[in-house]
Amino acid sequence: MAGHTAPPSLRVRPAGRHALLVEVGDPAAALALATWARSAGVEAVEVVPAAETVLFDGVSDPGALAARLGDWSPTPSQERAGALVEVPVAYDGADLDFVADAWGTDVAGVVERHTATEFVSAFCGFAPGFAYLAGLPADLAVPRLESPRPRVPAGSIGLAGTWCGTYPTASPGGWRLLGRTDAPLWDPDRDEPALLAPGTRVRFVAR
Amino acid sequence: MSLHVVEVGPLVTVQDRGRRGHAHLGVPRAGALDTRAADLANRVVGNDPDAAVLEVLMGGLVLRSDVGRWVAVTGASGPGRAAWLAAGAELRVEPPATGLRSYVAVAGGIAVPPVLGSRSTDTLSWVGPPRVEAGARLPVGRPLREPPAFDVPRPPAPGPLRIVPGPRDDWFAPGALDRLCAAAYVVTADSDRIGLRLDGPPLERVRPGELASEGMVLGAVQVPPDGRPVVFLADHPPTGGYPVIGVVDEDDLWQCAQVRPGERVRFTRRQPDPARAAARR
Numbered sequence: 450m451a452g453h454t455a456p457p458s459l460r461v462r463p464a465g466r467h468a469l470l471v472e473v474g475d476p477a478a479a480l481a482l483a484t485w486a487r488s489a490g491v492e493a494v495e496v497v498p499a500a501e502t503v504l505f506d507g508v509s510d511p512g513a514l515a516a517r518l519g520d521w522s523p524t525p526s527q528e529r530a531g532a533l534v535e536v537p538v539a540y541d542g543a544d545l546d547f548v549a550d551a552w553g554t555d556v557a558g559v560v561e562r563h564t565a566t567e568f569v570s571a572f573c574g575f576a577p578g579f580a581y582l583a584g585l586p587a588d589l590a591v592p593r594l595e596s597p598r599p600r601v602p603a604g605s606i607g608l609a610g611t612w613c614g615t616y617p618t619a620s621p622g623g624w625r626l627l628g629r630t631d632a633p634l635w636d637p638d639r640d641e642p643a644l645l646a647p648g649t650r651v652r653f654v655a656r
Numbered sequence: 657m658s659l660h661v662v663e664v665g666p667l668v669t670v671q672d673r674g675r676r677g678h679a680h681l682g683v684p685r686a687g688a689l690d691t692r693a694a695d696l697a698n699r700v701v702g703n704d705p706d707a708a709v710l711e712v713l714m715g716g717l718v719l720r721s722d723v724g725r726w727v728a729v730t731g732a733s734g735p736g737r738a739a740w741l742a743a744g745a746e747l748r749v750e751p752p753a754t755g756l757r758s759y760v761a762v763a764g765g766i767a768v769p770p771v772l773g774s775r776s777t778d779t780l781s782w783v784g785p786p787r788v789e790a791g792a793r794l795p796v797g798r799p800l801r802e803p804p805a806f807d808v809p810r811p812p813a814p815g816p817l818r819i820v821p822g823p824r825d826d827w828f829a830p831g832a833l834d835r836l837c838a839a840a841y842v843v844t845a846d847s848d849r850i851g852l853r854l855d856g857p858p859l860e861r862v863r864p865g866e867l868a869s870e871g872m873v874l875g876a877v878q879v880p881p882d883g884r885p886v887v888f889l890a891d892h893p894p895t896g897g898y899p900v901i902g903v904v905d906e907d908d909l910w911q912c913a914q915v916r917p918g919e920r921v922r923f924t925r926r927q928p929d930p931a932r933a934a935a936r937r
Contacts, residue, residue: 462823465903466926468873470823483680495679497871499895504871506679573682574869574895577781618781637771637783643681 461515468506469514473523476571476583479503481523484531484648491517498572498647500581531569531648536615537656538564538606542626544594548608551591560655562589563627568613568651573643578617578635580645585611597623604629606653615645657723659762661792662746665716667779668788669849670766671759672708675774675783679894683783685874686776687890689849689913690757692812693731697761700738701726702801707765708775710788712758715751719760720744725796726763726803732914733758738803755914764797779849780891814911817887817904818926819877824867824899828879829860833901833925836877836885840920849891851878852912854921858883859901869897875904877923887912 460472473479476498483498486505491514494507508514540560549559568584590611598621601607605616607624614624617635630653634644645651661668671694674687688694688711698707710717715733724743730736732755741747741762749758768775768785777784788794821833841856859879872878876888878898887904888896889912904912905926915921 463820464823464873464900465820465875466905468903470870494676495871495894497680497894499870500868502868502870504679504873506871506873507676572895573680574893575682577678577682577783579682642678642772647680 459518459521461518463511464504464506467508467511468504469508469511469518471503471505471518472501473503474501476500476581478523480569480571480647482518482521485521485523499574500572531650533567533650533652534644536606536630536632536645536651536653538628538630538653540628540655542606542628544607544625545627548591548625548627552589559627563613564653564655566653568653570645570647570649570651572647573645575614576616576618576620577637578615578643578645580615580634580643580647580649580651582613582615582645582651583611584651585613587611591625593623594625597621601626602629604631604634606630617643657721657725657764657796657798659766659794659796660720660722661788661790661794662718662720663716664788664790665712665714665749665751667713668717669711669777669779670708670768670785670788670794671711671776672774673706674776674890675772675778678772679871682781682894683772684778684780684891684894686774686778686784686849688759688776689890690731690759690910692910693757693913694759694761696736697728697730697759698765700728700730700736700803701761701763702738702799702803703761703763703765704800707761707797708768709762710760710766710794712749712760713756715749715758717747717749717758717760719747721747721762721796726799728761729758730761731758732756734760754916756916757913762796763799763803767795767797776890778891780893812910815908816922816924817908817911819902819904819923820926821902822900825901827861827863827867827899828901829862832859835859836901837923837925840922841885843915843917843919843921845917847917849889851889851892852887852915852921854885854887856884859885861899863899867897867899869895872896872900873903875906875909876900877902877904889913 568582601622732752
């Protein structure tokens with residue numbers, strides 16, 4: 450999530466009559482644009498950051514929104530504005546040895562690198578409250594499982610590419626599992642139902 | 657005041673106008689698939705348009721109310737008029753002769769507790785109330801008003817699904833959208849509240865590689881690698897990784913709620929002229 454030195458080129462694509470898909474190029478810029486849009490009160494029912502884009506849906510005047518987006522450029526403060534959440538982890542995942550091999554270290558080394566990294570939730574998807582956490586450098590990328598596990602337990606913490614992900618509920622999954630947390634990742638009765646909503650900064654703590 | 661669910665068919669869910677503002681947390685919008693039928697059902701029993709109704713797939717629902725209430729059945733089965741359901745009497749929703757989904761409105765609305773601002777059940781991740789099972793008791797709210805004395809619903813006219821190109825039409829071979837609009841596509845049996853899955857001439861992609869996961873809108877026509885389009889309906893995942901060649905107009909999506917497996921749908925390019933679009937309504 451390095452800061453941008455130059456404004457990215459925005460490309461705005463229509464998605465039906467009431468939505469715009471804005472290409473910004475990377476997760477940091479997508480999060481920055483989504484954060485700005487919410488704070489600026491941009492008129493949209495949904496603002497959905499993703500890996501390289503932000504979707505604005507439920508927009509009554511897409512032309513006016515597109516014009517307004519022309520003034521935007523990312524700033525580091527937009528990227529780092531979120532609260533910091535500490536997530537306790539029992540590092541007992543099924544893929545710890547695999548990740549240790551991939552990183553050229555041992556299990557203790559994996560835990561050390563993982564707990565030393567400050568992640569930021571770039572976006573949610575796949576399931577309610579499933580957060581895609583950015584922060585691992587490219588040289589620590591790990592491949593997904595070749596075939597997904599039929600069931601990954603709730604609270605699992607895994608890696609795929611340079612993403613770190615959290616499974617709020619049990620589901621099939623292909624991420625490399627490091628461990629589990631009992632932190633309440635998803636609770637629809639809370640004001641903020643996702644513990645790791647986009648923009649939240651995250652540190653994992655071994656327990 | 658409550659409704660006792662005596663029998664259910666293949667799928668009965670509580671639906672309102674859906675859950676808004678949570679797509680960025682991975683929560684589908686949900687809501688009634690045939691919004692016109694759901695709106696009509698609410699209107700004729702005197703409810704506000706955001707009252708929750710029952711969406712009934714292929715009939716099979718039997719209800720009993722503990723007090724007298726106005727009810728209406730619309731959509732695939734039902735006359736679309738308010739009828740008085742006396743205390744202890746049974747309301748049966750028969751399997752429809754055509755279409756798939758019926759809507760049952762009760763004066764006062766189905767009053768299950770809302771989750772994230774909506775009473776809709778999302779069948780992708782099961783946010784919202786559980787599916788309705790036999791033996792359930794569904795709370796019902798207080799009626800707001802008497803049914804309107806006079807309501808002549810204009811029956812919606814089916815037609816080709818109007819489509820706006822994009823956002824990823826440039827991932828496909830030139831003429832792919834024309835091909836989509838030229839052929840009839842057959843609805844396949846794995847269609848559901850998440851998507852209408854179609855079989856027909858495959859849409860050829862020209863751009864190799866993978867699309868990074870991105871936000872998806874209602875009505876998006878997503879094209880997986882086999883080239884067979886899927887129209888995203890109310891329970892669609894908020895993000896997806898296959899390119900979207902076009903988006904079906906929201907005004908036409910009610911048809912996707914009622915078209916059966918084996919039946920055909922057609923697409924047509926939506927004309928951009930707003931005056932023409934207004935004249936059509």
